[in-house]
Amino acid sequence: MTTPTADLSFDPCDPYFPVPGGGPARWAVQVFTHDNGHGVDPDSAEVSTPDERTVRMCAGRYARLGQQVTGAAGEVDVVVRRDARTLTFQVNASHPESIKSVKLLLRGLPRTALQAGWWSPTTPRGATTVGRFQWTYPGPEWATRWAAAGEGPDSVALSVRDPGVHATALHVSEPPYAGEPITEVVLAAPAHERTQRYQAPPVQVTFTDDTAGLDAALDDHLRFVESAHGLVAWEERVDTPDWLDDVALVVALHGQHWTGHIFNTFDQMAHALKFVADHVDPSRVLAYLPGWEGRYYHSYPHYRPGPDLGGDTGFARLVETAHGLGFHLMPMFGAHGANVSRYAQWHEAAIRNDTNRYVDLVNRPDWDGDRFGEGDQVFLNPGEPGFGRHLTDSISAIVTEFGVDAAFLDTAGFWFNDPRHPLFSGFRTLAATLRRRHPNLLLAAEGWWDAMLALFPLSQQWLGWSRDFRAPRTLTRYARTTGHLAEGAPGPGSTGVHEQGFRPRPAQHPLPGHIAQVSFAERTLAEYRDEIAEICRRADGRIRV
Incomplete structure (x- = not known):
């Protein structure tokens, strides 16, 4: 589990919106560019119910996080659909700057489930994570983008239906200004395809009352993964x-x-x-x-x-x-490692940060025991044709x-x-x-x-x-x-x-x-x-x- 050290030191004052069919669950959305984070300008938000199973929110302007400055250019369109006990969130955003990620914020999830704790398919049997935490995909702490809170009555399962391999984070906390837990799903746009428009992958939230329901939700998620990535038994x-x-x-x-x-x-x-x-x-x-x-x-x-x-x-x-x-x-x-003195073309393949401004230097162990990482070790990208x-x-x-x-x-x-x-x-x-x-x-x-x-x-x-x-x-x-x-x-x-x-x-x-x-x-x-x-x-x- 990775616990982040950075967080906002103020209330972002996001407007929250209802889900189809009513109930305590509420949601908000934030949009991030390379230069800033943005919430929805509530005065521009229009909520409609095309049918009893759908809620749609369209906003024609953004606000800076904290709502001190409103009226910024850009649009966001969120459609929430209910199918039995599953909510599916689809976020589409546009902005004059390139969009790097979208965050879906959820409040009002069942208290009993959150108190029981979150777990993923690779969580040790019988264990849960309670309180503030963050899991990031793809990585060891979140091997597939599915998570559940609780395992009895009022349990909830969350699934990200992304057909690609893109960075995703699940962050749960209870900041002082909230008075209740906030569950965040952060969906990052692939750095090589970032534009002024981003259609985030759907996020599904399923409410269930027993382990059988959670098992069914996980199996449904795995069927999606099989189809997306060509996995076979x-x-x-x-x-x-x-x-x-x-x-x-x-x-x-x-x-x-x-x-x-x-x-x-x-x-x-x-x-x-x-x-x-x-x-x-x-x-x-x-x-x-x-x-x-x-x-x-x-x-x-x-x-x-x-x-x-x-x-x-x-x-x-x-x-x-x-x-x-x-x-x-x-x-x-x-798969990545290289000694720069042994591979003259290292700079062409060295992994870059997501804005392409510098080489992302990672994994520099202290190999010789002087208590400092070695200076000539870099990570190369096998996607670069030459190194590949x-x-x-x-x-x-x-x-x-x-x-x-x-x-x-x-x-x-x-x-x-x-x-x-x-x-x-x-x-x-x-x-x-x-x-x-x-x-x-x-x-x-x-x-x-x-x-x-x-x-x-x-x-x-x-x-x-x-x-x-x-x-x-x-x-x-x-x-x-x-x-x-x-x-x-x-x-x-x-x-x-x-x-x-x-x-x-x-x-x-x-x-x-x-x-x-x-x-x-x-x-x-x-x-x-x-x-x-x-x-x-x-x-x-x-x-x-």
């Missing part, structure tokens, strides 16, 4: 190799740290796999290789077997040994030359509203090209959200292994997940090439759709053989759900 996917159904364990074999420190050479990785093969059927194991390209992240975005680990010859020997035993191999590639081709061709070359079985895309779950190139379109192109070239190649990603599941049938679970989802079908109906790279190896919990140092390995109890994972850091096999053997045996006997 796990059993119907055509982009998963047959062997993935039998995989019960992912073994992470850490290679070389950013500093150059070596955890395992290619020969040491092969030795570890021979040990694993004594305790679990190798055909049920996916061997994952972070830091195989040499200095982790320092070498990004150039991908060849690291010279210090054994180079091309050592890597080929590892592949031969692994395949001879029956393992499947998955080297790691960076470079990344695709790099992966394809390793698959062709060495015959690896899968490719893992680091940081793929992070999304940015880049105004020059839509990021998710880049992933679609990458996935389509690689599958055309290598039909049996498994593509996996770090993290997941609904649209990503259509491209990546396997992901690393960045929400934490122990999170037992309230609605696991949101993931497991379509894809599978496994432990994260940063989960520590047996023993003191070294995270290997990752930047989080030492983290105790979490207990991995069987959960639907989750594949067990274990990491090998520097002395894992030498000092924790018995624990590794037990993990392998337990995975081999795991009942897959």
